[in-house]
Amino acid sequence: MSDQRNALPLSARGLSKRFGSVQAVSHIDLEVARGDALGLLGPNGAGKSTTLSMLMGLRRPDAGEALLFGHAAGSPQARMLTGATPQSTGFPDQLSPREILTYTAARYGGRPRIDDLVARFGLEKLIDRRVAGFSGGEMRRVALALAFVGEPKLVFLDEPTTGLDTAAQEGFRAVARDYVEGGGTLVLTSHHWEEIEEICGTIALIDQGETVLTGRIEDIRARTSINRLSFALAESAVPPEWMQATHDGQRWHVETADSDGVLRRMVSDSVPFTGLTLEPLKLKDLIDRVRQEEILQ
Ligand SMILES: Nc1ncnc2c1ncn2[C@@H]1O[C@H](COP(=O)(O)OP(=O)(O)OP(=O)(O)O)[C@@H](O)[C@H]1O
Ligand SMILES: [Mg+2]
Known part of the structure; x- marks a missing residue:
């Protein structure tokens, strides 16, 4: 022992x-x-x-x-x-x-x-x-x-x-x-x-x-550099296709390893976002992501 x-x-x-x-x-x-x-x-x-x-x-x-x-x-x-x-x-x-x-x-x-x-x-x-x-x-x-x-x-x-x-x-x-x-x-x-x-x-x-x-x-x-961008859009507006954003009924969300790049393109494309936040993934999403990436490898 x-x-x-x-x-x-x-x-x-x-x-x-x-x-x-x-x-x-x-x-x-x-x-x-x-x-x-x-x-x-x-x-x-x-x-x-x-x-x-x-x-x-x-x-x-x-x-x-x-x-x-x-x-x-x-x-x-x-x-x-x-x-x-x-x-x-x-x-x-x-x-x-x-x-x-x-x-x-x-x-x-x-x-x-x-x-x-x-x-x-x-x-x-x-x-x-x-x-x-x-x-x-x-x-x-x-x-x-x-x-x-x-x-x-x-x-x-x-x-x-x-x-x-x-x-x-x-x-x-x-x-x-x-x-x-x-x-x-x-x-x-x-x-x-x-x-x-x-x-x-x-x-x-x-x-x-x-x-x-x-x-x-x-x-x-540390295994993933993914962050989550969230924002609101006026009622009928939708984000451009390239963003692959998902909607939870209130706000739009994008998970990305390149949040700076996404943000720059949102500005240059004049996406009319409001209340934008950038956060690390919540534990549940982080684990889903890491497991998904492991399966894909
Ligand atoms: N005394 C027991 N007799 C027969 N099967 C059991 C017994 N205790 C647990 N099991 C079975 O073992 C498995 C694991 O059960 P356990 O209670 O450890 O799960 P858990 O992860 O704690 O679930 P929960 O989140 O619902 O509490 C289950 O399929 C359960 O039906
Ligand atoms: Mg239990």
Whole structure:
């Protein structure tokens, strides 16, 4: 085993899991550095939760292994260093969030900073109520607070913001960014690409149990020099054919590696644009582009 003081928060090799006839996860390799956040992306049924459950030590892989700070996933040493919020959670009805948080913190051998968690996860009105009758979003906030209660060095979150209202989603994103900036390591799944883009330095795109694209977002971005030009035109006007612009019902968009050239030609052709913006591609479009280019190569 590698020197545990220097071991990566997460290093997984060849993780595989089958359920009957379904190969849910197939030879997945993952690595995450200290202070980084890894976002797992992919369609429903891709294998994200199954991968996370093996990393959390809740499921045994059929093949492969995962080490957390050099300790086998699921080992007591690994559990002491990690916190998690699975995709679905349930708590005993008669307990309050304060009791649930206190019991869980005791397993880590620490005393919880309840006030801090209450503020970070907006639990002010909930902390001493029994969880029986909590709404889905209220339950989710308790489950998220639970992942952080032991002040873990590594946190796994499966679709953390599903069911949260907009304010709670923003609150969570701030918590996640602070955690990573403070040196914590995060692994999360999400169907919200903008959430992954905001929180994560690294992504792994999973499809049918396999990693189809992985890497640091900035490195993936450096593979393509495409930018997105957007503008409006008067109602009946259309951009010239050469621009290959698409319309979203309100504005026109052009993805191009030569935004300066396109802009010059728009001016010389007297295209009557208004409100023009130039932006790097959003993560979803960037990944579609990079994958498309890889297929074409
Ligand atoms: N306990 C189980 N028994 C049988 N099949 C399972 C089980 N758990 C997962 N699967 C199957 O494994 C595949 C991967 O499921 P998984 O829950 O990992 O997907 P996911 O990427 O998390 O999807 P979602 O975005 O919908 O949460 C799916 O085809 C699913 O039906
Ligand atoms: Mg899932």
